[in-house]
Amino acid sequence: MKIGLPKEIKVKENRVALTPGGVATLVRRGHTVLVERGAGIGSGFQDGEYEAAGASMGTAAEAWAAEMVVKVKEPIEAEYGFLREDLLLFTYLHLAADRPLTERLLESGTTSVAYETVQVEDGSLPLLTPMSEVAGRLAVQAGAYYLQKPNGGRGVLLGGVPGVQPGHVLVIGGGVVGTNAAKMAMGLGAKVTVLDVNQKRLAYLDDVFFGRLTTMMSSEANIRALLPETDLLIGGVLIPGAKAPHLVTRDMLSLMQEGSVIVDVAVDQGGCVETIKPTTHDDPVYTIDGVIHYGVANMPGAVPRTSTFALTNATFPYVAMLADQGLDALARSAALRKGLNTRGGKLTFAGVGEAFGLESVEPEAALA
Ligand SMILES: NC(=O)C1=CN([C@@H]2O[C@H](COP(=O)(O)OP(=O)(O)OC[C@H]3O[C@@H](n4cnc5c(N)ncnc54)[C@H](O)[C@@H]3O)[C@@H](O)[C@H]2O)C=CC1
Ligand SMILES: CC(=O)C(=O)O
Numbered sequence: 001m002k003i004g005l006p007k008e009i010k011v012k013e014n015r016v017a018l019t020p021g022g023v024a025t026l027v028r029r030g031h032t033v034l035v036e037r038g039a040g041i042g043s044g045f046q047d048g049e050y051e052a053a054g055a056s057m058g059t060a061a062e063a064w065a066a067e068m069v070v071k072v073k074e075p076i077e078a079e080y081g082f083l084r085e086d087l088l089l090f091t092y093l094h095l096a097a098d099r100p101l102t103e104r105l106l107e108s109g110t111t112s113v114a115y116e117t118v119q120v121e122d123g124s125l126p127l128l129t130p131m132s133e134v135a136g137r138l139a140v141q142a143g144a145y146y147l148q149k150p151n152g153g154r155g156v157l158l159g160g161v162p163g164v165q166p167g168h169v170l171v172i173g174g175g176v177v178g179t180n181a182a183k184m185a186m187g188l189g190a191k192v193t194v195l196d197v198n199q200k201r202l203a204y205l206d207d208v209f210f211g212r213l214t215t216m217m218s219s220e221a222n223i224r225a226l227l228p229e230t231d232l233l234i235g236g237v238l239i240p241g242a243k244a245p246h247l248v249t250r251d252m253l254s255l256m257q258e259g260s261v262i263v264d265v266a267v268d269q270g271g272c273v274e275t276i277k278p279t280t281h282d283d284p285v286y287t288i289d290g291v292i293h294y295g296v297a298n299m300p301g302a303v304p305r306t307s308t309f310a311l312t313n314a315t316f317p318y319v320a321m322l323a324d325q326g327l328d329a330l331a332r333s334a335a336l337r338k339g340l341n342t343r344g345g346k347l348t349f350a351g352v353g354e355a356f357g358l359e360s361v362e363p364e365a366a367l368a
């Protein structure tokens with residue numbers, strides 16, 4: 001198969017979807033890989049390393065002309081023109097929060113497989129997990145930074161010092177993002193509370209962290225009770241493929257202290273905080289009612305050297321499956337089939353259909 005690897009052009013997105021090692025494996029298996037010049041630079045991979053791995057180097061248009069394009073982030077407007085009916089696109093899409101892209105994928109007839117909805121039998125999301133680990137950990141670093149007075153925050157050191165209370169980190173959603181955020185926050189010495197609606201998850205966190213954090217059922221009453229004492233709120237809620245529920249509403253901001261910080265990692269699925277909107281690494285925060293909001297939708301892009309390895313470790317087996325088997329891979333792998341979001345002008349992911357009031361069909365029907 002001809003596989004294209006374009007350079008990411010979202011603001012400060014320095015990850016790349018294949019390492020030179022991944023390219024070498026694909027070439028050994030008989031595939032042709034076309035890499036856009038400079039695609040790996042942000043992650044520390046020179047063009048020469050891709051050439052040595054057997055790739056041809058070219059322009060964005062040449063990479064996009066391949067049968068399958070592998071990317072990291074969703075196509076942004078400047079890339080919409082590359083979408084076409086005989087293209088297989090494998091990348092993060094987060095369509096439930098992006099109507100324009102959903103429409104362009106449908107109009108163009110592109111076959112798109114979203115990393116974040118590939119789902120294995122135990123219900124976990126193997127291609128989202130590594131980036132959620134990164135983003136959960138980064139959320140605490142970002143939050144600690146913006147809590148500092150010169151950065152606009154209320155001047156709280158998360159770990160406190162002997163004789164002074166630590167900061168309080170409230171994590172909503174105790175999945176991968178939430179657990180990694182909680183670990184980092186505890187590592188700094190903060191007081192940590194995790195909310196989830198999944199009792200089993202709360203029990204797991206309670207067992208693993210043995211009283212070092214507090215778990216509570218996620219409910220409006222509990223959120224309202226906790227907000228006045230929260231210095232840093234981290235949003236890590238996910239209903240796979242669907243728009244996130246708004247658990248912190250606009251009126252609740254007045255319960256928070258001035259200079260407290262919200263990092264809503266779930267922003268890529270619309271966010272669990274009503275007032276969050278997507279921001280970029282160039283301009284990551286804004287303030288509403290005295291509360292700093294951080295809404296970067298590609299947080300792992302800030303640590304590309306770590307993230308590219310973590311992402312490609314997880315994606316590569318699926319890239320190889322699609323390269324070797326083409327669309328048959330979707331027929332054979334139930335996990336990959338869950339990743340199918342659009343095919344031949346049809347929407348194949350129900351959560352996206354529900355977000356926009358669009359009709360969706362089963363992936364099997366669109367592939368038949
Ligand atoms: N901004 C960024 O750069 C990145 C964003 N993300 C996003 O972070 C979000 C979380 O991802 P993961 O942690 O991997 O998901 P996950 O599935 O591991 O965890 C989500 C948790 O939310 C819980 N939940 C569902 N409804 C809830 C409610 N009403 N109240 C409290 N908890 C609730 C679930 O029970 C689950 O434990 C996703 O939207 C993901 O796309 C992930 C990586 C990077
Ligand atoms: C999950 C995601 O969207 C990211 O890593 O950028």
Ligand SMILES: [Mg+2]
Nearest residue numbers: 074094268297
């Ligand atoms: Mg996004």
